[in-house]
Structure formats: structure tokens, C-alpha cells
Amino acid sequence: MAFQNYKLGCAGIGGMLGLSMSITLFFPSFDFISAESTWIGLDKALSNGRTMGFSYEDPLVLGWGKPLTVILDKDPKTGEAIDPPVRAYVYTPGTPLASPINHPNNLGPTVKSLGISKGMIDQASKAEGAVFTISYADVDGEEWAYPELASVTRGWSVDATLATAGDENTRYVGKGKTVYTTEQCWWCHTLLPEHTQDWQVFGWPPYQGDMNGEMPTSFGSDRKAPDLLHVASRNSSREWMMMHFFNPRLVQPNSIMPRFDYLWGKNDVNGDPIDYAKWRKEYNAYRKGEVAYPPEVPEYGRDTEIRALIDWVLTSLK
Amino acid sequence: MLFKYLTAKSEDIPPGTATIYFGFSSILWFVIGTGLGSFNAAKLAFPDFVTGTELFAFGHMRQVHVLAVILGWISMAFAMTMMYMTPALGNTKLWSEKLGVWTCLLWNVGLSLGLFLLWLGITSGREYSDLIWPIDLVIVFGLLVPLGINVWMTIAQRKTQGIYITNWFFGACIFMTIIVFLVGNSPEMFNLTGLTEGYLTFWFAHNVLGLWITPVAAGIAYYTIPKITGNPLYSHRIGHLHFWAIIAFYSTPASHHLLSAPLPEWLKSFASVEGVLILIPAVAFVANILLTIKGRWSLFVENIETKFSITGVLLAIPLNMQGGFQQTRAINWYIHGTGWIVAHAHLALLGMSSFLEIAAVYFGLQQMLRRKLYSLALANFHYWFVIIGFCIYWISMTIAGLIQGGGKIYEVPYIDVVIAEHPYMIARWVGGTMVFTGNVVWLYNMYMTAIEGTAVPKGRYAHEMAYER
Incomplete structure (x- = not known):
């Protein structure tokens, strides 16, 4: 009897x-697989790339x-x-x-068929490089991205597109989201406004x-700070972002x-070279009230992580 | 010593060796984990405390604290208790002492490596499953599977007829945790994206708590309380009600963590209902233990293991009352994402779960070392520092969470919420530092027990001799 109970228990x-x-x-996987990607989902997936965390x-x-x-204001091929x-x-x-280019099922059934029949996304190749954009089509009277x-x-072409845009119209969104992931901003900020008065x-x-194709989604669970999903709609000043990232107390003394x-x-x-020691000394003097103004925040370089992070915030979080 | 046993024959290794290694490792990780917690809390109270370096930024330290406590302290304390309770309850020896020693070594090495990478910022970016997937595979196949084999084989070769409830918990929870780790980390391995990834992140986060951290701790209490008080368990049948209710109800409510995410509504509603049903195993557990100790309440004052254990069981009452109801939509909209949840998480991990493990580590180390505790006074110091520190933390974070919830609902500018929370952030830091201090004392006390404690004669229990000179 005892042995039967043991087997029965394990089966149970x-x-x-x-x-x-x-x-x-x-059961939920049926709901997930039928989710049709929106413009926001396509923008996130295409600008982020394959994955943000650890990967090959x-x-x-x-x-x-x-x-x-x-951001293109003229056609890279024709110049119009x-x-x-x-x-x-x-x-x-x-x-x-x-991910949705490699696995078009992630786009949802309608967007997948549009993407393949009209968007030719199945011809994209990693080895040759690719340029994507988001277009709209009318399906049964509804607009689909x-x-x-x-x-x-x-x-x-890749080269012509980059040359047409130039550095001032290039946004390091994918790298910026990686900085958000690795600096773990999501321990305090959420990307998920709630269904209440939020x-x-x-x-x-x-x-x-x-969020079709986004990885990781970085919803965040513990909100010690404001939600950021639409932060660039509230504040789109690159200079404010720069000061706030360098030292949040420059723009918000109680942060x-x-x-x-x-x-x-x-x-x-x-x-x-940026002299951080000198900057901190001058800032401390400002905090003590010895001088009237804080030191200037240094202008960041072209390939820095901070540029990528601000690019991502101002481009993606609208 | 450790290296000698790695190559020795299993029969030549003294029984209890794996228990002792796991015991001291877990205490050391507890000191590290709570030390990191205190450091992080200082940063939340005073943001310019240790500033300007990437490695000591809050974002790089926070999850090292969380995972050092979960995978270092709590999980290694579980392994430690399994190493001595499972054979004792089967009236047999551990299946392989050598495998146990190897598991302990791999555990320390693997976890140190994983946390070091995490500290550098090499992360998957997914809460609770932050460790990159190669490290997850190490955890599953290097730590959990060998631990499971040892526990399952020990249960299989038991010399008793039935299987005691504690061993049901141990055997089943290791199995379910292996599944949870593999499924929960599959988005990283197979690049599953979007809502699937978001959902599986919290599926993992919920299930690792519900199927590992709280039930194994409860299983431990089913051993320590009857063992130390000498009273038989009030009802083995209620224990089984607890066990089966955990498996049925606690494996399902994952999506109550994401009530505002665009998950299917049926899934959220189902999760909320299942979440309330968690009260069934909770009430069964608390009632069973409190009825077991009936008539021996004096031990709550006199005996250090009982003191820790019963405090843990009593903390399970507010834990489950909060947990059962805060995840319903009616309450969750107010407190979601606030410090209330932080307080609740610490009530589960530091309050209920850790107190039960501390008791079992005290008991098991004295048993296996065959030495009486070095100083009961230091043990009491440990108890009071941990409980007072925890209460300061818990109460201050609960208040901070209610302020934050009010701020959220009434659309108070966020910075005013930050200002209002400041005193509670300082209190949280003070509380966390007290817990850390208590644990440093504990480590010293157990070290001194190992080298200077009075030897316990054969046939006696260390705790019986607590007041003998």
C-alpha cells in the first residue's frame, strides 16, 4: 500500500x-500568437534589433x-x-x-501577410545588410502598418541611407535600449502605465x-520613479536630459x-579629457551655496553610451 | 578539507559533511546578501552615497542583492536542511555525501560567477531571471539536478514505510523548480519575444517564490517544530492538504503580477481567483504548526530554534493575508508597483522564509557538528536584531507604499512622493543594517561553535543542553 501511495503521489x-x-x-499562447503588431510594435522591434540583453x-x-x-527627409536613391x-x-x-523578420509569425497573421506580400521582408539577409521602413496598407477599410x-x-542601400541621413539624423536607438537594460534603469522606472488614473x-x-518582437520588454515592477513609456511626449529637451543624466540634482534638487x-x-x-574630480568639487561648492551657478555639463562625444541612451529615450518613448 | 573530500570515497566522508559546508556557505551568503541590501538602501536614502562609478551604481548592485539572498542564502539553506532532514526522516544515510560536497562547491562557484557577471552589467534584463542563460543552465544542471538526485535517491532508499510530509515538499519542490527554471528562462534561450517574454518573466518570478521559497520553508518547519518541541505533528493529513493545495493553486497565479499589461483578461481573472485560494495552504500550514506547539509554548521563550521558527510561522499570517488579497484587482490598482510590494516581498523572504531557515540552520549545524551553540546570548542578540530590523523595514516600507499609492491615485507630482518617502527610506536603511549586523554576529557565533563549542554526548540533542554549563 505504501509503495502504491508513493507512485500515486508522484503521478498526482x-x-x-x-x-x-x-x-x-x-492556452494563453493562442492569445499571444494572434496579437497583431501595431506601428509601435514594429518601430520597437525594428529599431531594437534581435535582443537587448546577453546574446551571441x-x-x-x-x-x-x-x-x-x-530620420530621412529625402529619398536616399532618388534624392526626392x-x-x-x-x-x-x-x-x-x-x-x-x-526577431519578427526572422520569424514573421511574431507579427500576427494580417501584418505577416502584408509584410511578405507587399513588404518583401522574407528577402532580407543578414549577410548583405538591410534597410527597413514602416508602411501602411488598407485592409477591409482599416489602416494597417x-x-x-x-x-x-x-x-x-545601407550606405546611401546612412549617408543621406548623416550623423545628425542618426539615432542609436538599439544601443540606447541596451544601455537602459544593462544600467538597469528598469529597477526604478516602469514602461507600463497602469489601467487606473495613471x-x-x-x-x-x-x-x-x-511589444511584438521586443526582448526584453523591461516592464519593471517596482516604481520608485515616474513611468517612462511616453516620457519624450512630456519632455523632449535633449539638453534637459543631458543635465539630468549627468547629475539629476542639477534640474531636480530632490531627485x-x-x-x-x-x-x-x-x-x-x-x-x-573630462575632469570629473574638478567638476564634483565645483558642484559641491555650488551645493554649499559658495558659488551661484553649477559647473557646465560637458558635451558628450559622438559614440558615447549617453548619446545612445538619450537617442533611445527621445525617439522611442513618445 | 573540502578538496580532500572531493576525491574521497563517499563512504569515507563523515555523515553531515555536506550539511556543514552548505550551512556555513548559506550563512556567508546571508551576510553578503544583507550587506548588499543595506548598501542599496543607503543609496535610496542618500543618492550621492558612493557615486560616479559604474560598478557601485544602484542599477548594478540591486539585483546582486536579490539573487545573492534567493540563490545564495535561501536556496543553500534549503540544500543544507535537505542534506540532514531527508536522511533523518527516512532513517537512513544521505545517498551520496560526495555528491553533496560537490554540489556545494559548484553552487558557490557557479553563483559567484553569475553574480559577478551580473554586477558588471552582463544581464538578460529580465527581473528575477537576470542571470544570463548559460548561468541558468549551470543552476539547473549543476546545482538543482544533483541536489534533486541526492534527495530523491535518499527518499527512495528510506528505511521507513511512509514518506513524511517534509520529504514530499523537498522532492516535489526540487522537481517543480527545475521545470520552472527551464521554462522561465526559455525566452532567452529561444529568443521568445514580446508579451510572451514579459509574461514568462513574471511566470518565473511568481513560481520560483510559490514552488520553491515558501513551500520548502514550510516543509522545514514541519520538521523543526515537532523535533524540538517533542510534540508529534498535529495532523499529517492537514499537512497533505497544504502540500496538494500548493501544487494546485500556487503554480497558476503568475499573471496577477501584470494586471495592467495587455494580457488576456481571462488569464488575469483566473490568476486572481487562484491567488485568493492560496489562503487554503496558508491557513492549513499556520494552524497545523500552532496546534503542534500546543502545551510547549515556553520553548518560544527558552529555545532559540523555536523562537525563530514560530516567529516565521506567525509572520506567515500577515504574509498570506496580504498576498491573497493584494493581488485582486480591487486592491492591486492602489498598491501595484509601490513600496508596499517591496515590504511584502521582504515579509515573504526575510520574514517568513528566512526565519524558518535560520532555525533549521542553527539546529542542523549543532546536530552535525555535535557541538553545543557557542553563545546563547549572541543567538538572542541575532534574533532581536533581525526581528527588530525587519519590523522597522517592513513597517516603514508599507507606509511608504501607501503614500506612493495615494500619490499615484490622486495624481500628485512624482517628486512630491519622493520627498514624502525620504524619512521612510532612511528607516529602511536603518532596519536593513540591523539585519546585516545581526547576521555578522550569527556567522561569528556559528564559527565559534564549530571550533570551541562544547561537545554534545551521544544520544543527546544540543538544544537540550542550552542551559547546562
Whole structure:
């Protein structure tokens, strides 16, 4: 009898756990797979690239192998003006493609069929590089966003697209989200406004298709600081962001956010070394009231992590 | 010593060796984990405390604290108790002492490596499953599977007829935790994205708590309380009600962590209902233990293990009352994402779970070392510092959470909430530092027990001799 109980018990554990796994994993998967990607979802997936955390292409989580987002005001091939300007997502040769490009099922059934029939996304190749953009099509009277492989449909080559945009219109969004991940901003900030009064202050909560292809989603759970999902709609000043990241107490004396001055690296935009010790000394004198103004925040260099982070905040979090 | 046993024959290793190694490792990780907690709390109270370096930034330290406590302290204390309770309850020896010693070594090495990488910022960016997937595989196949084999084989070769409730918990929870680790980290391994990833992150976070941290701790209490008080367990049948209710109800409510995410509504509603049903195992457990100690309440004052154990069981009452109801939509909208949740998480991990493990580590180390505790006074100091420190932390964070919730609902500018929370952040730091101080004293006390404690004669228990000179 005792041995039977033992076998029965083990079977019972397996059965019960199997049932709970079916309910919590198998059944919801039908809902997940039917989620149609929205414009926001496509923008996130294409600008982020394959994944933000640890991966083969980026084992040290430094933002390697991420696409660039460019703002185009003229066509890279024909030179015609584009008004209003559009976003294009540039994957230089060797950059791993975004998850929904590799696995179009992640787009949801309608967006997938549009993306393949009209957007030609199944022709994208990691080895040759690719340029994507987001287009719209009418399906049964409704407007649907779908990804388009512009390097095939419009003949936008990687080099021409980057040259047309220039550095001032290039946004390091993929690298910026990686900085958000690795500096773990999401321990204090959420990317998930709540369904209560939250949306009046922090904006609308995400829709079901707003994160298709995003990895990780970084919702955050512990909100020690404001929600950031739509922060760039509330404050789009690059200079404010710069001061706030260098030392949050410069713009908000009561903030408990850490200083992220180390994201500036060693040199400023002119290549001159940044003297952090001197800066802190002058700042401390300002805090004590010995001088009237705080020291100037150094201008960040072109390839710094802080540029990528601010690029991501101002481009993605609208 | 350790290296000698790694190559020795299993029969030549003295029984209890793995217990002792796991015991001291877990205490050391407890000191490290709570020390990091105190450091992080200081940063939340005073943001310019140790500033300007990437490695000591809050974002790099926070999850090292969390995982050092969960995988270092709590999980190694679990392994320690399994190493001595499972054989004792089966009236047999541990299946392989050598495997136990190896598991302990791998555990310390693997966890140190994982936490070091995490500290550098090499992370998956997913809460609670922050460790990168190669380290997750080490945890599953290097730590949990060998631990499981040892426990399952020890249960299989038991010399008793039935299986006591504690061993049901141990055997089943290791199995379920292996599944939870593999499924929960699958988004990283197979690049599952979007809502699937977000959901699986909290599926993991919930289930690792519900199927590992709280039930194993409860299983431990089913051993320590009857053992030390000498009273038989009030009802083995209620214990089984607890066990089966955990498996049925606690493995399902993951999505109550994401009530504002665009998950299917049926899934959220199902999770909330299952979440309330957690009260069934909770009430069964608390009632069973409190009825077991009936008639021996004097031990709550006199005996250090009982003091810790019963405090842990009593803390399970507010824990489950909060836990059962705060995840319903009616309450969750107010407190979600606030310090209330932080307080609740510490009530579960530092309050209920840790107190039960501390008792078992005290008891098991004295048993296996065959030495009486070095100083009862220091042990009492430990108890009072941990409980007072914890209460300061818990109460201050609960108040801070209610302020934050009010600020959220009434649309108070966020910075005013930060200002209002400041005193409670200082209190939280003071409380956390007290817990850390208590644990440093504990480590010293156990070290001195190992080298200077009075030898316990055969046939006697160390705790019986607590007041003998």
C-alpha cells in the first residue's frame, strides 16, 4: 500500500503541474500568437534589433550588433524630398535581423501577410545588410502598418541611407535600449502605465501588439520613479536630459536618481579629457551655496553610451 | 578539507559533511546578501552615497542583492536542511555525501560567477531571471539536478514505510523548480519575444517564490517544530492538504503580477481567483504548526530554534493575508508597483522564509557538528536584531507604499512622493543594517561553535543542553 501511495503521489504531482502549465502556458499562447503588431510594435522591434540583453552578438551587453534608426527627409536613391520625414531602420551587413523578420509569425497573421506580400521582408539577409521602413496598407477599410524591406522595394542601400541621413539624423536607438537594460534603469522606472488614473499623467497603457518582437520588454515592477513609456511626449529637451543624466540634482534638487556621469566616458565631444574630480568639487561648492551657478555639463562625444541612451529615450518613448 | 573530500570515497566522508559546508556557505551568503541590501538602501536614502562609478551604481548592485539572498542564502539553506532532514526522516544515510560536497562547491562557484557577471552589467534584463542563460543552465544542471538526485535517491532508499510530509515538499519542490527554471528562462534561450517574454518573466518570478521559497520553508518547519518541541505533528493529513493545495493553486497565479499589461483578461481573472485560494495552504500550514506547539509554548521563550521558527510561522499570517488579497484587482490598482510590494516581498523572504531557515540552520549545524551553540546570548542578540530590523523595514516600507499609492491615485507630482518617502527610506536603511549586523554576529557565533563549542554526548540533542554549563 505504501509503495502504491508513493507512485500515486508522484503521478498526482505530475498531473496537477501539467494541468496548471496547460492553463498558464499552453492556452494563453493562442492569445499571444494572434496579437497583431501595431506601428509601435514594429518601430520597437525594428529599431531594437534581435535582443537587448546577453546574446551571441553582444556577450558583454555593450550594444554590439544593433541596427541604427535614421530620420530621412529625402529619398536616399532618388534624392526626392520626403515630407513628413520617415524613419528607416538600417541593418549594416552582419547585424542580426529583428526577431519578427526572422520569424514573421511574431507579427500576427494580417501584418505577416502584408509584410511578405507587399513588404518583401522574407528577402532580407543578414549577410548583405538591410534597410527597413514602416508602411501602411488598407485592409477591409482599416489602416494597417506593416514592415517593408526598403532596400528591395525602394532600392535604398545601407550606405546611401546612412549617408543621406548623416550623423545628425542618426539615432542609436538599439544601443540606447541596451544601455537602459544593462544600467538597469528598469529597477526604478516602469514602461507600463497602469489601467487606473495613471494614464492621465503617464499616458496610455500599451496595447497587445505594442511589444511584438521586443526582448526584453523591461516592464519593471517596482516604481520608485515616474513611468517612462511616453516620457519624450512630456519632455523632449535633449539638453534637459543631458543635465539630468549627468547629475539629476542639477534640474531636480530632490531627485534620488543616481548620477550617470560615467556614461560620458573619458572624453567630451572635442576629444578633451573630462575632469570629473574638478567638476564634483565645483558642484559641491555650488551645493554649499559658495558659488551661484553649477559647473557646465560637458558635451558628450559622438559614440558615447549617453548619446545612445538619450537617442533611445527621445525617439522611442513618445 | 573540502578538496580532500572531493576525491574521497563517499563512504569515507563523515555523515553531515555536506550539511556543514552548505550551512556555513548559506550563512556567508546571508551576510553578503544583507550587506548588499543595506548598501542599496543607503543609496535610496542618500543618492550621492558612493557615486560616479559604474560598478557601485544602484542599477548594478540591486539585483546582486536579490539573487545573492534567493540563490545564495535561501536556496543553500534549503540544500543544507535537505542534506540532514531527508536522511533523518527516512532513517537512513544521505545517498551520496560526495555528491553533496560537490554540489556545494559548484553552487558557490557557479553563483559567484553569475553574480559577478551580473554586477558588471552582463544581464538578460529580465527581473528575477537576470542571470544570463548559460548561468541558468549551470543552476539547473549543476546545482538543482544533483541536489534533486541526492534527495530523491535518499527518499527512495528510506528505511521507513511512509514518506513524511517534509520529504514530499523537498522532492516535489526540487522537481517543480527545475521545470520552472527551464521554462522561465526559455525566452532567452529561444529568443521568445514580446508579451510572451514579459509574461514568462513574471511566470518565473511568481513560481520560483510559490514552488520553491515558501513551500520548502514550510516543509522545514514541519520538521523543526515537532523535533524540538517533542510534540508529534498535529495532523499529517492537514499537512497533505497544504502540500496538494500548493501544487494546485500556487503554480497558476503568475499573471496577477501584470494586471495592467495587455494580457488576456481571462488569464488575469483566473490568476486572481487562484491567488485568493492560496489562503487554503496558508491557513492549513499556520494552524497545523500552532496546534503542534500546543502545551510547549515556553520553548518560544527558552529555545532559540523555536523562537525563530514560530516567529516565521506567525509572520506567515500577515504574509498570506496580504498576498491573497493584494493581488485582486480591487486592491492591486492602489498598491501595484509601490513600496508596499517591496515590504511584502521582504515579509515573504526575510520574514517568513528566512526565519524558518535560520532555525533549521542553527539546529542542523549543532546536530552535525555535535557541538553545543557557542553563545546563547549572541543567538538572542541575532534574533532581536533581525526581528527588530525587519519590523522597522517592513513597517516603514508599507507606509511608504501607501503614500506612493495615494500619490499615484490622486495624481500628485512624482517628486512630491519622493520627498514624502525620504524619512521612510532612511528607516529602511536603518532596519536593513540591523539585519546585516545581526547576521555578522550569527556567522561569528556559528564559527565559534564549530571550533570551541562544547561537545554534545551521544544520544543527546544540543538544544537540550542550552542551559547546562
